[in-house]
Amino acid sequence: MEEYNDVAIVGVGQTEFGEHEEKTLVDLYNDAFRDALADAGVEEEDIEAIHYGNLGAAVTEGVSNLPAHIVDELGLDPMEAVRYEGACASSSVALVQAYKDVKAGYNDIVAVGGSEKLKSAGTEKGTEALATASREDRTFPEVFAQAAEHYSERYDIPMEELEEQMAHVSMKNHEYGAENPKAQFYGVMEDLDVEDVRDADTVADPLTLLDCCPMTDGGSAVILARGEVAEELTEDPVYITGTGLAAGGTMTEYGEDAIEALPRQAAAREAFEEAGIKAEDIDFAEVHDCFTIAEPIATEAIGFFDYGKGVEAAADGKTRIEGEIPVNPSGGLIGKGHPVGATGTGQVYSAFKTLRGEYDYLEDSDTAIVDTLGGDFGTVAEIILESDRDR
C-alpha cells in the first residue's frame, strides 16, 4: 500500500485580480479554470473532480453549494465537486485535499481553485465577509495591528522602528506587484518609500493603508495530474512534493504566542518532512502577506529567519529577489491583491510560472514553498513545489 503516486501541476490559470463587477463567483472560477485547461492542454471532459475554495459567498453573493453551479455552468455532467472553506486559505486547503486524492490514485487529473468577490461587493459586505474569519468581533486590520503590537513587545523592538521596517515589506511587494500584469496594482506604486507608507491613512494603528492588502475580486485554478499522466502531458511538470495543513492556535486562544504561528510550524514541519527537504533548500517563497507584519511572521515560522528577526531581515533586503531568500516575487497579496478564495491557488499560479522559467526575474529556481494563512493565525497550509525533482 504505502506506494503512493507522484503528483504534478500541469497547468495554471488566473483572472486579473482587481474589480469584476459584472462577473459572478462562478464566472470568475470558470474563467480561471478554462485558462488553466488551455495552459495544461487538456479538455474539460478530462477533469475527474473539482476542488473549490471560497470564504464569503453566502455573505457577498447570497449563495452556497457553488460546486453544483460551477459544474452546471460548465455544461458538464454531474461529477465529484467539493467546496472547502478555510478562511483566507480556502483554495490551499482545497489543494491539499485534491493532492491527497491524486497521490492515492483515486484520480488522474483534477482541477483545484477558488474565487471571491470582495472589491465589487462594497466595503461593508466585503468587510463583513472577511470579519467572519476572526474569532473575536473585530476586523482583520485590528487583528494584525494587535499582532504588530505583540511583535514589538515580545521581541523588544520599539514600535517606531518596527513601523519603518514593516514599510519595507510594503515597498518590496508593491514594487514586484507593479511588474505583474495580473496584479491589482500592475503599473502603479512601483517606487514607494518609507514616508509614503507611513504617511498613508491609518487603517488600524500602527497599520496604514499601504501596510494592508487591498479588497479584490478574482479567480484562480490549477490542474493536477498523477505523475505518469503529467509526464505524458508536458515536458516540464512541477511536482508537489510535500503538503501540510493545520488548524487551531488562534490569537484569541493563544494571545501573543499566536504570532509564532503554531499551526504554521506544524504545517511546515509536515510539508518539509514529506518532501524530504529543509527551509534552506527553498529557492523562493510565496507567503501570506495580508498585512506587512504578516509576511515576516510567516518567514520566521517556516524557518527562514529566527523568531523576532524576520522584520529586520525584510528591512535589510534579505527577502528581495536579489537577497538570501526571495519572498513574494509576484507582489504577494499586498501587490497582487487578495481575492480570498482565489489567493492560495493564485500563489501557486505565480510559483508555477516562476519555476517554469516564464518570468525572467528568477530564472534558475527549482524549489518553492507556498504558504497560506486563514483567520487570526488559525488555519495554515504549506505546499512545496519542485520543478526538476529527480525521479
Added chain:
Amino acid sequence: MEEYNDVAIVGVGQTEFGEHEEKTLVDLYNDAFRDALADAGVEEEDIEAIHYGNLGAAVTEGVSNLPAHIVDELGLDPMEAVRYEGACASSSVALVQAYKDVKAGYNDIVAVGGSEKLKSAGTEKGTEALATASREDRTFPEVFAQAAEHYSERYDIPMEELEEQMAHVSMKNHEYGAENPKAQFYGVMEDLDVEDVRDADTVADPLTLLDCCPMTDGGSAVILARGEVAEELTEDPVYITGTGLAAGGTMTEYGEDAIEALPRQAAAREAFEEAGIKAEDIDFAEVHDCFTIAEPIATEAIGFFDYGKGVEAAADGKTRIEGEIPVNPSGGLIGKGHPVGATGTGQVYSAFKTLRGEYDYLEDSDTAIVDTLGGDFGTVAEIILESDRDR
C-alpha cells in the same frame, strides 16, 4: 498501489436535535464529538484529523474558519481540520473525503461531523442561510413545491392524489421520529392521518407544514478507523464499503429532469460499484426527506422503485419498517429534524446504531445506504454501510 485499506465506523455521537439557544456551533460539534469518542472508546489525542460540515455559519452566527475554533476549544494542538460546505449534504461530503483519506492509509483514526443552528437563529436568519443553497432566489419549500408539480405532470398523477400519497411519508416519518429519543419530535405526532397533514398550514402550495422538515439546531459526529485499527478497537465495526459524490444537475439548469436526480444517479452508481452490491441488497435506507416529495424522489434514483412509482410505493406501505425496503426508520429529517450541517453524519449515526442492533425495530439488518442531498438537487452523497462484511 491499488491495494487500499478497509474503513470502518467505530463510534458515533449526536446531540439531541431541536433547539440549543445557549450552544454555539462549536459547542454542538464538540458535544457530539465527545459523545462519539466515548462510544468508540478512543481519546481526543487519538484523532488525527477532523472533517467538519456546515452550511450557514457566516449567516447565522457570523463566523467562518470553524475547524480552528473547534480545535482550540477542544484544547488540542494545531492539527489537520477541514470545513466542507455542500449545502444540506455538508457533513456527508466531509465523510466521503475523510473516508478516502483513511482508505488511502493517510490516517488511522479520524473524526467527521457537523453542526448547524437554524431553529435558534430565528426564522428570518435560518431561512436566509438555507436559501443561499438554492440557485434561484426562492426558498426551499418553493423549490420542492415545484418538484411536486413536476412530479405530478411528468408521471401524470393528479395533484390531489399525489398530495394524499405524500402525506403517508409524513405520517410514517413522524411516527418513527416520535420513537427516537434524539429526535426533535420525540414523543409527539406519533399518530397523524392524511387529514392532519393536508389540513396543516400551507407553506408553499401543495406543501403543508407537515410535508416539511422543521428548522433544527444540532450536532453529530462519527469516528472512522482504518480496518485493522477498527478491529482492535471493537468487535462490531460497521464498514463503509462504498461512497459516491456528485454535483451538478440543479433544478435551475435541468428543470423537470432534475427530479430524476442526475447527481444522485451518478453518486449511487459509484457507491454501488465500489461496494460490489446492488439496490436490492440494501436492508434499509436513511434518505434525504427534507420534504415529503423528496423521499420518494430519492428512493427512485437510488433504484428501489421505478421513476414515478416511489410516492405510490410509500402510500402502499412499502417503505415502512415491515415493508419491502424500510426508509428512514429513524424518523428521517421530517421526524428527527434537519440541522443541515449535522444531518448527513446524523443519518450515519442512526444507520450505525441500527446495524449494530441497538434499536429493536430492525434487528437483523446488515446493509444500509445513507443518502444526503444538498441544494436544489445539485449535490448528492451516497454512503453504503455493512456490518458483517466477510473479510
